[in-house]
Amino acid sequence: MSFQSLPNELLYMISGQLRRPDLNALAQTCQQFYAFLNSTLYFDNIRLNHSSALFWAASTGSLGTIQRMLAHGADLQIRAESAAATQLGLNYLKSQNMTRKRGSARTRHTRSKKESLSFSACGETLLHRAAEWNQEAVAKYLLDNGCDMLSIDMYGYYPIQLAAHRGHESLVRLFLEKGFHPNTLSWARTDPSAIHSAVCGGYSGIVKLLLDHGADANLKGSSSNNEYSPLDLAFSEHWATKTQNILDLQNALGPEHMRGGQENCALLLIDHTAPHEIFEDDRYLLLAVKKNYVKVVQALLDLGIDPNTCLLGRRALRHAKDFKLKELVDLLEPLITPASQLKPKRKKRKTEP
Known part of the structure; x- marks a missing residue:
């Protein structure tokens, strides 16, 4: 009796004894096994691996994988989980909640729910992953299917900020077209808004795009730890050593590229800043x-x-x-x-x- 002629019940029992790489290899040996075992792989990934295939697909632009995962019961609102990431998020959001209790009376374009946001809301989403890796088609699909562009990751960033950090102008434009307000403040320490993030990377094209959509050139953070305007960041030096995200940008782009870009950002911001604030x-x-x-x-x-x-x-x-x-x-x-x-x-x- 050939292996291919085994009933599906026996195949399912055998598949339960195989490691995931072996099961994946078996599924690719013939069309019959692929049709039966591929569903098992998706179900196991959702049940045992916290839908890690979704995050891989969001990073690589594999829209078909995302759609198949959803057909097998995956949740688009899922957040990446790891012990270190969870603890970092808890510690950071706890400190931010304490800061916000001390408070400030200034009016800001912040999310109304943020005051009651629980620690469990912290963590990277599929939209963060797509924004960071410049997967515009995936980001559009996620937004069209109800993913929240106002979700924050463990460092306090919105997805649009990751896109701005990496210079993905088309993605920043997509978020703006979907209704993201450019003056929305996050809980990030160094760069609390999308225009701050763009200045950090020296992306003058994104800065111009945000200014054209109503971004405030003098926007400042919501706590005493980030009272820098975008213009301050374009000139400042000491902030560059504060976050691993900025260090990664420096290594990827080179300090000269960032310096030249930040000079162009400063010129744009000066044009959009009231003269009396500069004087x-x-x-x-x-x-x-x-x-x-x-x-x-x-x-x-x-x-x-x-x-x-x-x-x-x-x-x-x-x-x-x-x-x-x-x-x-x-x-x-x-x-x-x-x-x-x-x-x-x-x-x-x-x-x-």
Whole structure:
């Protein structure tokens, strides 16, 4: 009696004794075994492996696998599980809940349910995986079938932020078209919104897309740990060592690519920032000099920033000379007024009551 002529009941009993790789190999030996055993593989993956095939399919763009998993009872709302990820999520969300209890009265575009969000809501979703790996067709299918684009992963990121981090402009556009508000704040520490995430990666095209859809160039986070605007991030240096996500970006893109992109981001953000907000903070000129953002320095000077302003006790020209930035020295030197010609600031007299 040949193996192929065995009744399905016996095949099912035999399959229960095989390891998953062996069962998969057996299913591929002939069409008959494939038709019978493939369903067993899907059911076992859902029951024993927490639907890991769904996350593989979302990463690789295998829409057919996702559809077959759903036909076998998989849940699109499933979240990735691991002991380390779960504990990290619990610790982080607990700290964020404590921060939010201390509170801030500012109005933000945050999800109304977030106040009562439980720790079990933390974890990577299929939409996060598709957004990170630039699988637009999968992301569209997931959104059309009820996946929540306002879900957060264990680091506090929305799916759109992962797409912005990696420079997937078409995916960011998809989320915006599906109704994602660009000023929605997440619980991420360093980059609490999509425009922050795009600036971190130096993706000026995504920054422009978000600004065109109403993103606030001066948007800041919801806790004392992330009170940086997107413009602050374009200039800042110390934030780059804070998260593994940023370090991965630096390794993948190279620091020079990120620096050039962030300079273009800074130019876009300056164009969308009210002049009085820039004039109130003279440090932007110093930061632009320190980062050697020649085009940004020129843009700030065109806005009317005074190059004679002393920053940390010295003028911008002095900093440019210290860092040996010849192009900036040539730009600033003709604009500097000699110290002897500067009018000393008058001290205000105290009025007696």
